[in-house]
Amino acid sequence: MATGTLLYAQSGGVTAVINATASTVVQAARARKVRVLAARNGILGALREELVDTTRLSAAEVRGLAHTPGGAFGSCRVKLKSLQEDRAKYERLLAVLRAHDVRWFLYNGGNDSADTALKVSQLAKEYGYPLTCVGVPKTVDNDLAVTDCCPGFGxxxxxxxxxxxxxxxxxxxxxxxSTKVFVYEAMGRHAGWLAAAAGLAGEGANAAPHLILFPERTFDEADFLARVDAVVKRVGHCVVVASEGIRTADGSFVADAGGGTDSFGHTQLGGVASHLAGRVKDALGHKVHWTLPDYLQRSARHIASKTDLEQALAVGRAAVECALAGQNAVMPVIVRSSDAPYRWHVDIAPLDRIANHEKKMPANFIRKDGYGITAAARRYLSPLVAGEAYPPYGKNGLPLYIEPKLTLVRKKLPAWAG
Amino acid sequence: MATGTLLYAQSGGVTAVINATASTVVQAARARKVRVLAARNGILGALREELVDTTRLSAAEVRGLAHTPGGAFGSCRVKLKSLQEDRAKYERLLAVLRAHDVRWFLYNGGNDSADTALKVSQLAKEYGYPLTCVGVPKTVDNDLAVTDCCPGFGxxxxxxxxxxxxxxxxxxxxxxxSTKVFVYEAMGRHAGWLAAAAGLAGEGANAAPHLILFPERTFDEADFLARVDAVVKRVGHCVVVASEGIRTADGSFVADAGGGTDSFGHTQLGGVASHLAGRVKDALGHKVHWTLPDYLQRSARHIASKTDLEQALAVGRAAVECALAGQNAVMPVIVRSSDAPYRWHVDIAPLDRIANHEKKMPANFIRKDGYGITAAARRYLSPLVAGEAYPPYGKNGLPLYIEPKLTLVRKKLPAWAG
Known part of the structure; x- marks a missing residue:
């Protein structure tokens, strides 16, 4: 068995199942007698040499991660630039890895993290330091290239x-x-994957959601209002799903239209749903309500998809196997071999095919009129939300989510000045 | 067995379990060979003589109601005034009941519905029409008098x-x-029951929610901001729960502060959470996010409380039993005999003790500093959220909620002019 340490880090927005991936990473490494450190708050912890000693976690705690949302070791929104621009940071990173005998680096995130993992592998090679870097997919945005879908999205x-x-x-x-028009705001700044998923709630012209607004289509207010009015006349009410990222013809975000300052000079925080609801009220006079689920939608472990959980567990396991086998600069990805019955397996893809690429929603997923999803979208999306994977609950009616005490290993380097 | 028809109607904001009550009402009446009509859209359907023939629903549909949120027969926000002011409406109601041989009237709602049921019973008595009126409790606001809690709230x-x-x-x-301050907006215009329930999510000074804003306490912005800042300094972040109904010292709703019109003259819809998030951003400079779950919180049958479901089923059954036994102008209520282990049973209370009364949250449920819940609140709330009662799911990953086709009985009266 190879000696050395495996470093695992979480990156970017957390999901309902990223800890499930962490859980199998630790379990798979333990099974191979490999010690796992976890960076505190993602790459920031690696730079600061704040490394969690996962050998201090009990087997029950590691298992418990599989049903706990959030990011148990902390995540971060820090994007490293190119090797030239951020050379000092990359070298510090390498120094920390070297100081703790890290031979395998697993970075669990999206496009940016794949890019960072790739660059770290390049620098290690340049310095002749033996390091295997593996990206592990995660993002509710579902925008990673190569993989059929991203753990967290389902x-x-x-x-x-x-x-x-x-x-x-x-x-x-x-x-x-009472309320005749209801607007649901879905995450998705660049792609309408979650808005499309809302389309699974119903099928047919009179079923909610009656209108979906995708960032892939230009928002035309007059056309939208006319359609809302038509649906209210036909159905009696209208349920709208709006991606946070929709824009008008001049390229400006609709979400920003509602912002600004109020009459007291206070910041008025915008939002697509509240803005659209206000326009419907003004233009059509209907009673409106709206919802902004925000982080609730990406942390809702209580209604996790079983497919999603299984894939989150599988990519963690596969990442450890890849790493220990010395497969450098790769990422385990989900390959779909059949829609119905749904069949998938994990394959390994090179990081340079994933880093800094962005998977768009296929054009044929959006209905010709621009306000709904197609049968092709349903075929793709349905298996991803299939199956229930409830967390265990206590007698008090709350899920038994765990918050393990994190113990950092002793620092070996001077404090990071960055 | 008495002959005649039982009329059931839903009133006010619907809940995750009001259809469960409807389900047992129909089942209990069927078991006693009593025909049930259901008013379409609450009292409005009774006035319009739009009466759903529940004998057309299959046994599977009636059972399916028990796991379906919303209001299967339609509800409404219509409050009848006093017998003097709205005499014509009450008389029309009585004419409809008489035309369809309705001998038992079950009205499933909150304070207003209890009042309407009481008045209808008084008018029937005045006209010598043999009618038994029973209120059936329901409201996420948990503000009905006499009953220990209200089905829908749990x-x-x-x-x-x-x-x-x-x-x-x-x-x-x-x-x-990333985000350091997060604001969750809970329903509760007059009482902070749902905001208090958020307090069950954690216990101890450093556990979220760190601050709860109750409508029972005057909102002091400066004090609030100072506390948010202190929590961020101590914990690293701060999660706030705000009741939609909080007000400042001059009595104005904080929710209205964010509203008005934007620079285009468009209606700017307010909201407590977005306003507070904006104030935190301006005053403290922290990155903020907020959520407005709105109707999601009262329709979330997928995370229903088992206690709540059982109580919703029980009051429906009890209401039919009361009615058929001729207990007039009453409501089945929940009586709690023990907190831990939790023990409850259904009792019968006169409607005049419930109509137009409002149960406040006990003063000793709010912590002395005004920003959290007490042990007494936990003892009361915990059993109400205990137990899981998942709906069945299809292979497509969605709950098997039902939307039965509603068939109206033939009208016997001239159209209502009201």
Whole structure:
């Protein structure tokens, strides 16, 4: 058995199942007698030499991670630039890895993390330091290249579809004398994957969501309002799903239209849903309500997709296997071999095919009129939200999420000045 | 067996479990060979003579109601005034009941519905029409008098506590480089029951939610901001729960402060969470996020409380039994005999003790500093969110909620002119 240490780090926005990946990383490494350190707050912890000693976690704690949302070791929003621009940071990183005999580096994140892992592998090679770098996929944005889908997305998608279906039943029951138009704001600055998932909540012209607004299509307010009005006249109410990233023809975000300052000079925080609801109220006079689930949609472990959980566990296991086998600068990816019945397996892809690429939603996933999803989108999305994977609950009615005490290993280097 | 028809109607904001009550009402009446009509859109359907023939629902559909959120027969926000002011409406109601041989009227709602049921019973007595009126409790606001709690509240409370715990784990993982202050807006215009339920998500000074803002306490912005800052300094981040109904010392709603019109003259819809987030950003400079779950919190059947579901089923059954036994102008209520282990049973209370009364949250449920809940609140709230009662799911990953086709019985009266 190879000696040395494996360093695992979480990066970017956390998900309902990123800790599930962490759980299998630690378990797979323990099975191979490899010690795992986890960077505190992602790459920042690696730079600061704040490294969690996972050997201090009990087997129950490691298992418990698999049903706990959030990021147990902390994540961060820090993007390293090119090797030239951020050379000092990359060299510091390498110094920390070397000081702790890290031979395998697993970086669990999206595009940026794949890029960082790739660059670290290049620098190690340049310095002749034996290091195997493996990216591990994660993002509710579902925008990683090569992989068929991204762990974290399926659970957020299931939350979205289920929540939309529930609030639509509420609105339908009350519309005669109360709210007639309801707007649900979905995450998705660049791509409408989660908004599309809301489309799974219903099928057919009269089923909610009646209108979906995708960032892939230009937002035309007059056309939107006319459609809302038509749906209210036909159905009695209208449920709208809006991606946070929709823009008008001049390229400006609709979310910014509602912002600015109020009459006291206080910051007025915007939002697509509140803005659209206000426009519907002004232009059509209907009673409106809206929701902004925000972080609730990406942390809802209580309604995680079983498919998603299984894939999050699988990529963690595969990443450890790759790393210990010396497969450098790669990422385990999900390959789909069949829609129905859904079949998938894990394959290994080179990081340079993933780093800094962005997977767009296929054009044929959006209906010709621009306000709904197609059968092709349903075929792709349905298996990703399939299956329930409930966390265990205590007698007090709350999930038994764990917050393990994190013990850092002793520092060996001078403090980081960066 | 008495002959005649039982009329059931849903009123006010719907909940995750009001259809469960409807389900047992229909089942209990069927078991006694009593025909059930259901008013379409609450009292409005009774006035319009839009009456759903529940004998057309299959046994599977009736069972399916027990796991379907929303209001299957439609609800409404219509409050009848006094017998003097709205005499014509009450008389029309009585005419409809008489035309369809309705001998038992079950009205499933909150304070207003209890009042309407009481008045209808008084009018029937005045006209010598043999009618038994029974109120059936329902409201996420938990503000009905006499009953220990209200069906619908426990599930919304569970949704709130679980969601808060999840998003708090998300915020904690990212706070070092991202969002430091997160604001969760809970329903509750007059009482902070749901905000209090969020308090179940954690216990201790450093556990989220770190600050809860109750409508029972005057909102002091300077004090609030100072506390947020102190929590961020101590914990690294701060999760705030705000009741939609909080007000400043002059009595104005904080939610209205963010509203008004933007620079285009468009309506700017307010909200407590977005306003508070903006104030935190301006005054303290922290990165903020906020969530407005809105209808999601009262329709989240996927995370219903088992206690709540059982109580919703029980009051429906008890209401039919009361009615058929001729107990007029009453409501089945929940009586708690023990906190731990939790023990409860259904009792019968006169409607005049419930109509137009409002149960406040006990003063000893709010911590002395005004920003958290006490042990007494935990003892009361915990059993109400206990137990899971998942709906069945399809292979497509979505709950098997039902939307039965509603068939109206033939009208016997001239159209209502009201």
């Amino acid at each position: 659970s957020a998608a299931k939350y979205t579809a289920v929540s939309l279906r529930e609030c639509a039943l509420d609105v339908a029951a009350m519309a005669e004398t | 599930s919304a409370a569970k949704y709130t506590a679980v969601s808060l715990r999840e998003c708090a784990l998300d915020v904690a993982a990212m706070a070092e480089t």
